[in-house]
Structures are given as C-alpha cells and as structure tokens.
Amino acid sequence: MTTFVDGATGGATLREVAEAAGVSVSTASRALNGQRRVRRDLVERVRAAAMQVGYQPNLAARSLRTSRTMDLGLAFGRLDTPAALDLIDGLGQGTHEGGYHLLVTSARGDATRHRDALRHLLHRRVDGLLVSRPDGIGTEIADFGRQGIPVLAMISAGEGAEDLPLVNVDLRPAFADAFQSLARHGHRAIALLTEGYGLRPPRSRRLPDGTVVRVSRLAGTASAAEVVEALRVQREADPPATALICDQRFMPTVVDVLRSWDLEFPRDVSLASYLDSRWMDELMTPPLAAIHIDVAELGVVAARMMIAWLGGEEPPPLTRLPLSRWIERPSVGAVPTL
Amino acid sequence: MTTFVDGATGGATLREVAEAAGVSVSTASRALNGQRRVRRDLVERVRAAAMQVGYQPNLAARSLRTSRTMDLGLAFGRLDTPAALDLIDGLGQGTHEGGYHLLVTSARGDATRHRDALRHLLHRRVDGLLVSRPDGIGTEIADFGRQGIPVLAMISAGEGAEDLPLVNVDLRPAFADAFQSLARHGHRAIALLTEGYGLRPPRSRRLPDGTVVRVSRLAGTASAAEVVEALRVQREADPPATALICDQRFMPTVVDVLRSWDLEFPRDVSLASYLDSRWMDELMTPPLAAIHIDVAELGVVAARMMIAWLGGEEPPPLTRLPLSRWIERPSVGAVPTL
DNA sequence: CTGAAAGCGCTTACAG
DNA sequence: CTGAAAGCGCTTACAG
Structure with missing residues (x-):
C-alpha cells in the first residue's frame, strides 16, 4: 500500500x-x-464541472503564484495554560472574520522545537506571525522581518523582541483595584509571584497608603522547590506578606505548598490568581479571586490589527487594551491576627 | 506602506x-x-551562498513539485478543555520526531468554521489529518479520502466517521477500578455524566455485585440547566446516586450545582472526574479523584501510527491503548448515612 | 558529479 | 468576455 x-x-x-x-x-x-x-x-458550467470531478484547489500552487497564503501563524513555546486556549479561540475568531486562517504550533517547552516550528512557518510563508510572550526567538523573528513578513507580539515583548509591535493589556486599573481591596482587608504586605526570568531577590514598592508590594519573579518552568523558596522569602520578609497574587501558571504548586505548610486561605493568607480560568478559580474552595483578563478578546483585536497591517496600514503602535479587571472572591479575606 | x-x-x-x-x-x-x-x-560554497543571501526555502514551491507537505493537520471543533493541550503536546512530539510538522486549528464550537478549517487543511494538502472526537464532519472527511489523504480519529469515532481508523484508550480497567473502589466505600448507585449526543433518560447497568451504574449523556455544549436536570434525575432515581463521575467538561457546572444544593463532597456525595488535569483536580478541596488518561502519550502514539501509515504501512487497526487508570483522591468517600 | 529542461497547479497581464 | 502563454520557486529524471 x-x-x-x-x-x-x-x-x-x-x-x-x-x-x-x-x-x-x-x-x-x-x-x-x-x-x-x-x-x-459559463460560471455555472465550470462550477458544475468542478463539483462533478471533485475539484479541490491546491493552495500551494495558488500561493506560489500570488505569493500570499492567507495564513497567519501562531507559535507557542509552551502551551500549558488554560488561558492559551482562550487566546487561540480569540485569534481564530478574528482571523476567520478577516478571511485568513490560523495555523497554531506548540513546542512543549522545547526551545529547539520552538525555533524549528517558527522556521517552518517562515518557509510556509505565512502572511503574518503572531507570538505570545516571545522569548529567546529573536533570530527567528528577524528572519521573518528579512522575508518581509510582519510579526506582532502579544502580552509582552520578550528578550530579542523588544521592538516588535506589541498588543497587550493595561493591567494597572485591575492591580490598583486588587491592592485597594486587599488594603481594605487590612493587608499591608502583598506578594506578587509573576512569571519572569529566574529567581532573584524580590523587588519592593510602597503604595501611597503605606502598603508594601513585593514582586518575586520566577521562570515559567520554575520547580516546586523554587516556588517554595519564593514563598518562604515573602513570608519571612519584613513585614511578612499576608496576601499572595500568583501567576496562574504557578497556582498548582502554590496551593500544594500552602497545604504542606498547613496554611488555609483566606484564614491564614489571602490568595488570588493573575489570569483566571473557569477550570481553576470557581472550582476551588473557596473560589479564587483573580486578576481577570479577557484573553479571547485580546486575540480578536490582535488578529484584526495584524490583518489591517497586512492590508497596507501602518504597523500598529504599542497598544494597551483595557481588558483587565479585578474579580474579588472569597479566597481573599481579612488579614490574619497573629 | x-x-x-x-x-x-x-x-x-x-x-x-x-x-x-x-x-x-x-x-x-x-x-x-x-x-x-x-x-x-561545492556543498560548502552553496551553503555559504545561501547563508549570505539569506535564503529561506519556499515550501509551497517544494510541495507543489513533490506533492508532499510534511504537514499533519489537527482540527478541533472546540478547544476548551485542558486535556486538549496535552493532546496537542503529544501529537506535536510524535510529529516532530517523525520529521513532520503539526498544524492545529480550532473553531470555537462553530460548526461552519470547523468545516471551513478542515477544507483549508485539505486545500493546503496536509499529508495526513488527525481528528479528535470527530462529529458532524463526515462530508469533509470523505473529501480527504477522495484526495488520497489519510485520516486518523482519536478518542472516539463520531457520527459520519464510524469507519475511520481509530486510536483510543481502553477505559475498562480504570472504570472497573473506580466502580470497585466506590462499591467498597458502600456506594450502590453510581452516576456517570459523560459527553454524548443530547439529554436522554439515563441508561442503567447492574454490576455483578449489585451496584447500579446509570449513565446520563450530555452534549458537550450542555447548559447549566441541562446539567442540573441530569443531576436531579440521578438523585431522584431509585436508588439515588451517591457517587458521581463527571466528564471534565462539565465539572465547573457540576461543582456549581452541588454548591447551590448545599452538597459537599465527599460528605454528601462522592465526586470524581472523567479526565483529569492538574488545573483542576489537585487545586480543588478536597482533591478530586479521577479517571486519568495519559492524553499526551495517546498523541505521541497516534502521530507515530499516522506517520507509519504515510510511510506505506497498512492503515492502523482499531487500537485501544492501555493509558488509563483510576486515581483515588479524597473527593471520594463513604456513602452518606441518611 | 553536474547542468539544462520539464513540469508541479495555479493566476494574471496581454491580446483578441 | 475568453484564451494562449508566461511564470511563481522548486525537484528530479535525463543526458553528459
């Protein structure tokens, strides 16, 4: 056969x-x-003939001729977060509306595979490339530029992708609301565990009302041990953090650590998630407060911007969409009295 | 510009x-x-020249010539479940190992878009198509067959895709373990809420030890109201279900319903999930028991089978992989005493 | 080992 | 409105 x-x-x-x-x-x-x-x-006759012989156009031939594929590429280095699904959905929606098609690729965290996938999209001559939190793929992105293929970054511009057009979300109002709410509950030291590049001493910031916000940044691949370490530092700092806002990506580990320390939320510590998901927040007991981002809508908008760009408009300026808000839920409560 | x-x-x-x-x-x-x-x-000279002029091969031209794309298509009607991420990862892995590339598509539950995406993959001449739980896309799949493009179904063969080669998972041992465990906890009536085609009266089955298993099937898009209805029927049946095994897809709604009924697990009802996810089971309090499926490994195997098929081997026979097992966790406990 | 030539399946000026 | 012809960028028998 x-x-x-x-x-x-x-x-x-x-x-x-x-x-x-x-x-x-x-x-x-x-x-x-x-x-x-x-x-x-004639149109009728041709249509009938096409139907009858079971004609299916060959897009390779067409795009070889027209030098357009009507494809948009979306490359993930790692596809492990429920929010990624929403992003795909939104981008798919916007792409479809504009008459394009979305080709998604994932590398399971393997950098080599990620680069390979990008190169493949380049060779496939997608009309545009969308990347979420690009990081360590500067060379590949430059190749797209050299080939005349526009690249749009979403969420954040990573290393080697600093000067890509970027569409992200204005997080300030949501975080301001979160801080204000936590402060009202009596919290004076708030820890942020966000995704970043490796474990370093937390950076501190003091809000006008005296509340201290300390940010620990962890690699997306952080091990349980590293998360433990970051949490320990935050608890032992002065003043110790009584409220945690953790990247969705770390939540399974954080919950695990808190359990192993016999800490309950909100009794012993207030807990909230950066990025929410119906697969997580509402299933937890008590339900988890969160910085919510409408990732799907971000995707729709990003796709539209890319398509406008392809249509001859100027590359989109740095865009911060107001798609974020604080959702308070019972995982956040009064500061514990010691 | x-x-x-x-x-x-x-x-x-x-x-x-x-x-x-x-x-x-x-x-x-x-x-x-x-x-x-x-x-x-000469090889050296050509390589150097290619590098110097920034050559990037045009795959459209190549595949027009060779009539192979080295692409495998993966089309989701809906991409809304954490397990889908694992499937993508596994397929990506197997595909990559075999020198192919995986192109993923999602339709956000829109049937028209799903068909459109499939047609696009057809026109793009992917070398093979992978479909998860195909349903209502019989026509499109037939087009692939007519074009000589092999199609492999995963998880289950849906309507209009009954005679596709299928790779799925042997669930019997896992379910047998689940039933046995629940029976040991004293449960005599177990309700299964699985994904199927619409709400019908539950089907009943009696195990050798007398335990009754009743299956309610719900459309993947079931509304909260429909889930409520299915749960109500199961609770009011004779004997009433005291243990629930619910498709991951319905879990957010189920948990919500149980809460609104003031039912706690495992105190009032034992709860387990069909398909688990680290975004769900371990975050819940208490942690959720589950029928676990190694979806990523299923993907790896499916990709390999497809590639072997493309390599000239016989189409894979119906394959049931032993990739499932029961994971007991504290959401399952003794039957409540009334 | 190397090159000239044909051809994959389309679209699109260019004439008519 | 319609057709003959060129050409998109490759690969691959076929000669040499």
Missing part, C-alpha cells in the same frame, strides 16, 4: 475542470474565483 | 543562491538537500 506515498492519487486539477466544462483554464480559474466577469452560463 | 501587500519584498530564491555560488540551480538544490552526492567544496 503506497497509495499515500507517491501522491499520484491526488484529485482533479483545474485543467481537468476546464476540460470537463469545455473552457480554457483561465476561464475556469476566473469562474471559480469570481474575479473578473465571466458569462453567467 | 505596502511592503507586505504585493509580496515583492520576498527573500532570495534558490536561483540567486546558485548564482552567488556559481553553480546551477540543480546543484544548489542537491547541495542544500543532501540528496545525491555533490562535491564537498
């Missing part, structure tokens, strides 16, 4: 359609694509 | 590489692809 090996089985070509309809290939093409005017009856 | 509109910006072609290296296009091609032998120094 080598049916699929030599490709000789492939379906009908436009030429066969044209022959079946008794017209030239040019006319068949025009009839099917409805570009310039073709006589009504 | 119409830089990206007419595609005139595109990079160097093989011809330019050949010219820069002072060889023919044929030699340049052979040197770069390492097929037949080419003189050592």
Whole structure:
C-alpha cells in the first residue's frame, strides 16, 4: 500500500475542470474565483464541472503564484495554560472574520522545537506571525522581518523582541483595584509571584497608603522547590506578606505548598490568581479571586490589527487594551491576627 | 506602506543562491538537500551562498513539485478543555520526531468554521489529518479520502466517521477500578455524566455485585440547566446516586450545582472526574479523584501510527491503548448515612 | 558529479 | 468576455 506515498492519487486539477466544462483554464480559474466577469452560463458550467470531478484547489500552487497564503501563524513555546486556549479561540475568531486562517504550533517547552516550528512557518510563508510572550526567538523573528513578513507580539515583548509591535493589556486599573481591596482587608504586605526570568531577590514598592508590594519573579518552568523558596522569602520578609497574587501558571504548586505548610486561605493568607480560568478559580474552595483578563478578546483585536497591517496600514503602535479587571472572591479575606 | 501587500519584498530564491555560488540551480538544490552526492567544496560554497543571501526555502514551491507537505493537520471543533493541550503536546512530539510538522486549528464550537478549517487543511494538502472526537464532519472527511489523504480519529469515532481508523484508550480497567473502589466505600448507585449526543433518560447497568451504574449523556455544549436536570434525575432515581463521575467538561457546572444544593463532597456525595488535569483536580478541596488518561502519550502514539501509515504501512487497526487508570483522591468517600 | 529542461497547479497581464 | 502563454520557486529524471 503506497497509495499515500507517491501522491499520484491526488484529485482533479483545474485543467481537468476546464476540460470537463469545455473552457480554457483561465476561464475556469476566473469562474471559480469570481474575479473578473465571466458569462453567467459559463460560471455555472465550470462550477458544475468542478463539483462533478471533485475539484479541490491546491493552495500551494495558488500561493506560489500570488505569493500570499492567507495564513497567519501562531507559535507557542509552551502551551500549558488554560488561558492559551482562550487566546487561540480569540485569534481564530478574528482571523476567520478577516478571511485568513490560523495555523497554531506548540513546542512543549522545547526551545529547539520552538525555533524549528517558527522556521517552518517562515518557509510556509505565512502572511503574518503572531507570538505570545516571545522569548529567546529573536533570530527567528528577524528572519521573518528579512522575508518581509510582519510579526506582532502579544502580552509582552520578550528578550530579542523588544521592538516588535506589541498588543497587550493595561493591567494597572485591575492591580490598583486588587491592592485597594486587599488594603481594605487590612493587608499591608502583598506578594506578587509573576512569571519572569529566574529567581532573584524580590523587588519592593510602597503604595501611597503605606502598603508594601513585593514582586518575586520566577521562570515559567520554575520547580516546586523554587516556588517554595519564593514563598518562604515573602513570608519571612519584613513585614511578612499576608496576601499572595500568583501567576496562574504557578497556582498548582502554590496551593500544594500552602497545604504542606498547613496554611488555609483566606484564614491564614489571602490568595488570588493573575489570569483566571473557569477550570481553576470557581472550582476551588473557596473560589479564587483573580486578576481577570479577557484573553479571547485580546486575540480578536490582535488578529484584526495584524490583518489591517497586512492590508497596507501602518504597523500598529504599542497598544494597551483595557481588558483587565479585578474579580474579588472569597479566597481573599481579612488579614490574619497573629 | 505596502511592503507586505504585493509580496515583492520576498527573500532570495534558490536561483540567486546558485548564482552567488556559481553553480546551477540543480546543484544548489542537491547541495542544500543532501540528496545525491555533490562535491564537498561545492556543498560548502552553496551553503555559504545561501547563508549570505539569506535564503529561506519556499515550501509551497517544494510541495507543489513533490506533492508532499510534511504537514499533519489537527482540527478541533472546540478547544476548551485542558486535556486538549496535552493532546496537542503529544501529537506535536510524535510529529516532530517523525520529521513532520503539526498544524492545529480550532473553531470555537462553530460548526461552519470547523468545516471551513478542515477544507483549508485539505486545500493546503496536509499529508495526513488527525481528528479528535470527530462529529458532524463526515462530508469533509470523505473529501480527504477522495484526495488520497489519510485520516486518523482519536478518542472516539463520531457520527459520519464510524469507519475511520481509530486510536483510543481502553477505559475498562480504570472504570472497573473506580466502580470497585466506590462499591467498597458502600456506594450502590453510581452516576456517570459523560459527553454524548443530547439529554436522554439515563441508561442503567447492574454490576455483578449489585451496584447500579446509570449513565446520563450530555452534549458537550450542555447548559447549566441541562446539567442540573441530569443531576436531579440521578438523585431522584431509585436508588439515588451517591457517587458521581463527571466528564471534565462539565465539572465547573457540576461543582456549581452541588454548591447551590448545599452538597459537599465527599460528605454528601462522592465526586470524581472523567479526565483529569492538574488545573483542576489537585487545586480543588478536597482533591478530586479521577479517571486519568495519559492524553499526551495517546498523541505521541497516534502521530507515530499516522506517520507509519504515510510511510506505506497498512492503515492502523482499531487500537485501544492501555493509558488509563483510576486515581483515588479524597473527593471520594463513604456513602452518606441518611 | 553536474547542468539544462520539464513540469508541479495555479493566476494574471496581454491580446483578441 | 475568453484564451494562449508566461511564470511563481522548486525537484528530479535525463543526458553528459
């Protein structure tokens, strides 16, 4: 059985359609694509012929000719977070509306595979590339630029992608609300565990009301031990953190650590998530407060911007969408009295 | 700025590489692809030239010529479950190992978009198509067959895809373990809420030890109201269900319903999930028991089977992989005493 | 080992 | 409105 090996089985070509309809290939093409005017009856005849021979256009041939693929590439270095699903959905939506198609790729955290996937999209000549939190793929992105293929970063511009057009979310109002709410509950030291580049001493910031916010940054691949360490530092700092806002990515580990320390939320510590998901927040007991981001809508907007760009408009300026808000839930409560 | 509109910006072609290296296009091609032998120094010269002019092969041209794309398509009707991420990861892994690339597509539950995406993969001439729980896409799948493109179903064969080669998981041992465990806890009526085609009266089955298992099937898109209804029927049946095993997809709603009924697990009802996810089970309090499936490994195997098929082997027979097991956790406990 | 030539399946000026 | 012809960028028998 080598049916699929030599490709000789492939379906009908436009030429066969044209022959079946008794017209030239040019006319068949025009009839099917409805570009310039073709006589009504010929259009019908060609359509019928196409149907009858089971014609399926070959996009490789078309895009070789037109040098457009109508494809947009989306490359993930790692696809492990429920929010990624929403992003794909939103981008798919915006892409579809604009008559494009979205091709998604994931590398399971393997940097080599990620680069390989990007190179493949480049060679496939996607019309545009979308990247979420690009990091360590500067070389590949530069190749797209050299090939004349626009690249749009989403969420954040990573290393080597600093000067890409970027669409992200204005998080300030949501975080301001979160801090204010926590302060009202009596918290004076709030720890943020966010994704960043490796474990370093937390950075501190004092809000006007005296509340201290300390940020620990962890690599997305942080081990349980590293998360433990970051939490320990935050608890032992002066003043010790009584409220935690953790990147969704770390939440399984954080919950695990808190359990092993016999800490309950909100009794012993208030807990909230940066990025929410119906697979997480509402299933937890008590339900988890969160910085909510409408990631799907971000995707829709990003896709539209890319398509406008492809349509000849100026590259989109740095855009911060107001798609974030604080959602308070019972995982956040009064500061514990010692 | 119409830089990206007419595609005139595109990079160097093989011809330019050949010219820069002072060889023919044929030699340049052979040197770069390492097929037949080419003189050592020429290979070097061509490589250097390719590098220097920034050559990036055009896969549209290549696959037009070879009638192979080395792409595998993966089409989701809906991509809303954490398990889907694992499937993508596994398929990506197996695909990559075999020298292919995985192109993923999602339709956000929109049937028209799903069909459109499939047609696009068809026109893009992916070498093979992978579908998870195909349903209502029989026509599109037939088109792939007509085009000589193999299609492999995963997880389950849906309507119109009954005679596709199928790779799924042998669930019997896991369910047997689950039933046995629940029976040991004293449960005599176990309700299964699984994904199926619409709400119908539950089907009942009696195990050798007298335990009754009643299955309610719900559409994947079931509304909260429908889930409530299914749960109510199960609770009011004779005997009433005291243990629930629910498809991961319904878990957010189920937990919500139980809360609104003031039912706690495992105190009032034992709860387990069909398909687990670290985004769900371990975050819940108490942690959720589950029928675990190694979806990523399923993906790896499915990709390998597809690639073997493409390599000329016989289409894979119906395969049931032993990738499932029961994971007991504290959400399952003794039957409540009334 | 190397090169000239054909051809994959389309679209699109260019004539008519 | 329609057709003959060129050409998109590759690979691969076929000669040499």
